[in-house]
Amino acid sequence: MKVTIYDIAEKAGVSIATVSKVINNKGRISVETRENVLAVMKELNYRPSIIATALTGKNTNTLGLLIPDLANPFFAELARSIEDSAKDLDYNVVICNTDYSSVKESEYIDLLIQKQVDGFILASGFEQMKPVETLIERNIPVVIVARELPEFAVMSVANDDYYGGYLAAQHLVEQGHQYIGILGRDLWSNRERIRGFNTYLEEQEIPLWPNFKYIEGVEHVEEAIKETRRLLSDAKRPTAIFACNDLLAAGAIRAARDLDFEIPEDLAIVGYDDTSIATIVQPTLTSVAQPIPEIGAACISLIVNKIQGIPVQNKNLKFNPTLMIRQST
Amino acid sequence: MKVTIYDIAEKAGVSIATVSKVINNKGRISVETRENVLAVMKELNYRPSIIATALTGKNTNTLGLLIPDLANPFFAELARSIEDSAKDLDYNVVICNTDYSSVKESEYIDLLIQKQVDGFILASGFEQMKPVETLIERNIPVVIVARELPEFAVMSVANDDYYGGYLAAQHLVEQGHQYIGILGRDLWSNRERIRGFNTYLEEQEIPLWPNFKYIEGVEHVEEAIKETRRLLSDAKRPTAIFACNDLLAAGAIRAARDLDFEIPEDLAIVGYDDTSIATIVQPTLTSVAQPIPEIGAACISLIVNKIQGIPVQNKNLKFNPTLMIRQST
DNA sequence: CAACATAAAGAAAGCGCTTTACCATTAGGT
DNA sequence: ACCTAATGGTAAAGCGCTTTCTTTATGTTG
Numbered sequence: 001m002k003v004t005i006y007d008i009a010e011k012a013g014v015s016i017a018t019v020s021k022v023i024n025n026k027g028r029i030s031v032e033t034r035e036n037v038l039a040v041m042k043e044l045n046y047r048p049s050i051i052a053t054a055l056t057g058k059n060t061n062t063l064g065l066l067i068p069d070l071a072n073p074f075f076a077e078l079a080r081s082i083e084d085s086a087k088d089l090d091y092n093v094v095i096c097n098t099d100y101s102s103v104k105e106s107e108y109i110d111l112l113i114q115k116q117v118d119g120f121i122l123a124s125g126f127e128q129m130k131p132v133e134t135l136i137e138r139n140i141p142v143v144i145v146a147r148e149l150p151e152f153a154v155m156s157v158a159n160d161d162y163y164g165g166y167l168a169a170q171h172l173v174e175q176g177h178q179y180i181g182i183l184g185r186d187l188w189s190n191r192e193r194i195r196g197f198n199t200y201l202e203e204q205e206i207p208l209w210p211n212f213k214y215i216e217g218v219e220h221v222e223e224a225i226k227e228t229r230r231l232l233s234d235a236k237r238p239t240a241i242f243a244c245n246d247l248l249a250a251g252a253i254r255a256a257r258d259l260d261f262e263i264p265e266d267l268a269i270v271g272y273d274d275t276s277i278a279t280i281v282q283p284t285l286t287s288v289a290q291p292i293p294e295i296g297a298a299c300i301s302l303i304v305n306k307i308q309g310i311p312v313q314n315k316n317l318k319f320n321p322t323l324m325i326r327q328s329t
Numbered sequence: 330m331k332v333t334i335y336d337i338a339e340k341a342g343v344s345i346a347t348v349s350k351v352i353n354n355k356g357r358i359s360v361e362t363r364e365n366v367l368a369v370m371k372e373l374n375y376r377p378s379i380i381a382t383a384l385t386g387k388n389t390n391t392l393g394l395l396i397p398d399l400a401n402p403f404f405a406e407l408a409r410s411i412e413d414s415a416k417d418l419d420y421n422v423v424i425c426n427t428d429y430s431s432v433k434e435s436e437y438i439d440l441l442i443q444k445q446v447d448g449f450i451l452a453s454g455f456e457q458m459k460p461v462e463t464l465i466e467r468n469i470p471v472v473i474v475a476r477e478l479p480e481f482a483v484m485s486v487a488n489d490d491y492y493g494g495y496l497a498a499q500h501l502v503e504q505g506h507q508y509i510g511i512l513g514r515d516l517w518s519n520r521e522r523i524r525g526f527n528t529y530l531e532e533q534e535i536p537l538w539p540n541f542k543y544i545e546g547v548e549h550v551e552e553a554i555k556e557t558r559r560l561l562s563d564a565k566r567p568t569a570i571f572a573c574n575d576l577l578a579a580g581a582i583r584a585a586r587d588l589d590f591e592i593p594e595d596l597a598i599v600g601y602d603d604t605s606i607a608t609i610v611q612p613t614l615t616s617v618a619q620p621i622p623e624i625g626a627a628c629i630s631l632i633v634n635k636i637q638g639i640p641v642q643n644k645n646l647k648f649n650p651t652l653m654i655r656q657s658t
Numbered sequence: 659c660a661a662c663a664t665a666a667a668g669a670a671a672g673c674g675c676t677t678t679a680c681c682a683t684t685a686g687g688t
Numbered sequence: 689a690c691c692t693a694a695t696g697g698t699a700a701a702g703c704g705c706t707t708t709c710t711t712t713a714t715g716t717t718g
Contacts, residue, residue, distance in 0.1 A: 002704095004703090004704055004705085005704060005705060006704080014667075014668085015667065015668045015669075016668090016704085016705075016706095017667075017668055017669075017670090017706085017707080018666085018667060018668075019705095020705065020706055020707080021667090021706090021707095023705090023706095024706080026706090026707085027666085027667090027707090028664095028665055028666055028667085029666070029667080030665080030666060030667090033666080033667080047439065047442070047443045048443070048704080048705070049384075049443065049445065049703090049704055049705070050443050050444045050445070051380055051383045051384050051389070051444070051445050051703090051704080051705095052384055052673090052703070052704035052705040052706090053704080053705055053706080054380045054673095054705095055378075055380050055381055055384055055672095055673045055674065055675090055703090055704080055705070055706095056672080056673055056704090056705055056706045056707080057673070057706080058705090058706080060380070060444070061444075062423070062444065069409065070399070070405050070406075070408050070409040070412065071402075071405055071406050071409045071605070073400075073402065073405070073605075076399050076400055076402070076405035077399075077400050079399050079424070080398065080399040080400045080426060083399065083424060083425065083426055084426065087425075087426075090440075092423050092425070092440065092441070092444065093423065093424065094391070094421050094422065094423050094424075095408070095412060095422065095423075095424045096412065096416075096421070097409060097412055097413065097416075110376065111419075111421065112421070113376070114376045114377070114378065114379050115379045115380070115389070115390075115391065115421065116378065116379070116380050221605070221608070221609070247605075247609075250609045253611070254608075254609070254611070257611060276400070276402075276550070276576075277606075277609060279550070279583075280550070280576075280579045280583070280606060280609065280610055281609055281610065281611060282582070282583070282586060282610065282611035331674095333673090333674055333675085334674060334675060335674080343697075343698090344697070344698050344699075345674085345675075345676095345698095346676085346677080346697075346698060346699075346700095347696085347697060347698075348675095349675065349676055349677080350676095350677095350697090352675090352676095353676080355676090355677090356677090356696085356697085357694090357695060357696055357697080358696070358697080359695085359696060359697090362696075362697085377674080377675070378673090378674055378675070380673090380674080380675095381673070381674035381675040381676090381703090382674080382675055382676080383675095383703090384673090384674080384675070384676095384702095384703045384704065384705090385674090385675055385676045385677080385702080385703055386676080386703070387675090387676080
């Protein structure tokens with residue numbers, strides 16, 4: 001049924017060793033033989049089994065991608081760009097949703113190791129470090145996205161979250177805001193964003209508290225709506241909100257609208273990620289833009305180089321975010 | 330370095346055949362031996378190589394998922410639900426973006442066959458049938474999503490697009506609309522939606538033309554905005570728009586807003602898919618909801634049963650969409 | 659023309675696992 | 689005491705490919 005290297009060898013009147021050499025362009029093969037073999041391969045529409053190939057120690061040309069949640073547009077767009085770049089280099093991507101659960105992270109990593117993926121791209125939160133250590137110990141290529149791990153010598157790609165937060169603060173303060181609420185869940189990247197945000201406020205000598213309102217555990221739109229409502233109904237309500245991602249910002253917009261606040265007059269809102277959401281909501285959302293395509297391409301480039309043993313200069317890439325100013329501020 | 334079945338056999342003082350039987354719960358093994366072997370496996374943290382296992386004819390527990398574009402929220406949510414259901418049954422999913430390109434579809438299918446995935450879930454447009462035929466001929470399990478293929482005996486899962494279109498039309502007509510523009514690109518599912526839409530209008534003896542405005546090739550938000558503008562600036566402008574997906578509907582909303590049309594007073598809009606976009610846009614979007622989690626689960630259930638040789642009663646599942654009425658109508 | 663490179667191709671081992679015989683034991687039956 | 693039948697386990701082939709080592713044929717050189 002399935003055509004194997006034996007079928008090719010037989011039909012071409014050579015040994016399987018010869019066929020293998022033709023496939024891999026290795027060893028000495030005369031031009032005639034090579035062309036003959038190639039012709040037979042084409043005729044029988046032969047494709048070497050990657051499974052069998054992998055068993056001999058070669059690559060599977062498959063990468064594992066761990067992300068928290070594909071339904072979140074930022075990760076969907078990131079996954080999309082990673083998959084695109086991977087395809088260009090003939091790699092496939094197995095995508096796994098972890099929901100920020102370290103149990104799932106470990107399970108997936110174990111499973112994908114078993115499946116012999118060539119490398120991992122970890123865009124999951126990874127507050128828990130054990131799985132990553134496992135990979136490093138086993139010498140399996142890893143690149144971490146959207147998070148730095150100074151404690152490990154591991155490749156990483158990220159936007160400069162600190163700077164992104166700084167930009168957001170700068171913009172809001174320049175618009176005259178002093179009381180600013182913040183929405184975001186407790187993640188490394190968010191902590192960085194807030195740290196940057198904070199730093200700018202400090203530089204401007206704007207008192208941090210109670211202007212600074214960090215709502216932990218805000219992850220879904222519903223929570224963002226609820227928290228925004230709460231913030232706005234306070235006597236000393238914020239005049240602006242910095243949301244750690246666009247989804248939360250959208251929730252904030254909705255909550256503000258529901259309470260008849262005008263945006264940006266009564267409440268200014270800045271999001272993060274600049275996903276498609278930012279231009280879909282009404283008013284359009286000012287958002288800190290991560291260069292998603294570049295980040296995806298960088299991930300693939302780093303990991304594929306590592307896999308192929310090509311030395312790479314800078315193992316920790318950081319892209320500068322830019323502020324996309326729209327109607328919400 | 331890597332621990333293999335030989336290491337286990339040696340340390341447990343048995344043959345690899347015995348170890349294999351313990352792993353697979355096959356053949357006769359005494360309780361002591363079994364437990365001893367299990368203990369050794371645990372001690373060495375042994376995981377059988379799926380690659381080697383696959384080479385002996387077993388499954389890879391990996392599925393291929395072809396979708397047009399992960400960055401489209403509907404497909405992202407679908408992919409998410411498929412991956413979730415797959416994980417429950419210990420399957421991994423390789424996700425591939427085809428951009429509706431039949432070239433990419435073929436390339437991916439070829440490649441994934443080479444990688445010996447156990448089955449395919451095709452949620453790509455697939456106007457071109459050759460790749461699908463290949464799979465069927467090769468007897469590789471396939472389930473088609475969001476499209477029926479009456480000409481092939483192939484499993485499929487879909488929402489009832491025809492009925493969804495019918496629902497949309499009914500709702501709009503009941504709201505008093507007669508001139509209705511339609512946005513959507515030329516795809517099988519959209520054709521069905523429009524057919525259903527059409528049918529209702531005919532039933533109500535509402536003249537189809539020029540009420541019926543089918544804009545071909547509308548795929549991205551920008552195009553939707555442009556086309557909506559065009560529709561609205563016509564002297565005989567539509568009073569309602571049916572967009573074949575929420576993204577396009579969001580574009581329509583934006584265009585209407587830009588031209589200072591009030592929604593729903595001046596223009597009513599109905600979307601399709603009921604993705605997260607529907608509740609994010611302002612006003613919230615009335616949309617025909619597909620039961621995405623059920624569709625994802627059904628795909629996995631069908632294909633895994635097929636892979637495992639479990640006979641399945643109904644190979645063509647169709648879910649009824651429901652209309653989520655919101656502010657836009 | 660002997661002696662030796664060199665070019666081209668093949669034999670065979672090995673990757674890690676499954677599976678099909680097949681071989682010892684031991685237990686049971688009469 | 690002898691035959692049969694389970695019981696518990698093993699040896700070995702095979703899955704489809706890569707790779708090292710040989711072998712054989714063909715030139716080249718002094």
